Amino acid sequence: MNIESPAMPYNFADLEPAISRDTLVLHFLRHQRVCFDRMLALVRGTELEPLSLVELIRATERNPAEHVLYRHAAEVYNHNLYWNSMSPRGGGPATGLIGESLRERFGSHDRFVREFTDAASAQFGSGWLWLVWRAGTLEILTTSNAGTPLVRGDVPLLALDLWEHAYYLDHQNRRSAYVNAFLEELINWDTANHTLAELGVGSEPRVATRSRAAAEEAVSAGGLRMP
């Protein structure tokens, strides 16, 4: 097996008060861990066993017979990036490469916040909110259920879990309060900056992406890196 066990990059209580310890314990142990264990059980002894997590997601996405495995593997990846999209010292306007790219794409932090929160509200039911790098620019998008932008060729930079289990204990049905807390107190721009640097964004001469190989590396690192 080529896939590491999920790990939290901080302690369960470190994101309080924005996200409570109880929420993170349940989320990590009862949701992601369950997905990870189920994924391992489905992969063990098959020809898919040597694949990395990203390879496994891409190999199973288009095969209806493997869809249960795809959903569990995608949820492991999505949650890995979600944990790293938050920090106890996060929140506020972006800095560094991601700050420059956001200003270029959205004009201002306030406009980015408006588009991000509007996209979160527009997502019906369970899903994910993403900031991705696509063809040399930033895009905000949502996916339903376990969907992941990896299978669209995008490079995920940051992920926000929009399933109710991510916020119900703390905010009940007020998804917008959870999204505001994420933006104001938690969002970890360092994770996005790290991936953009791996892609070669901001290097001279300016290029959209250094290479396909660099993009693959950045995608893998984004999902698995621990600060």
Ligand SMILES: [Fe+2]
């Ligand atoms: Fe979740």
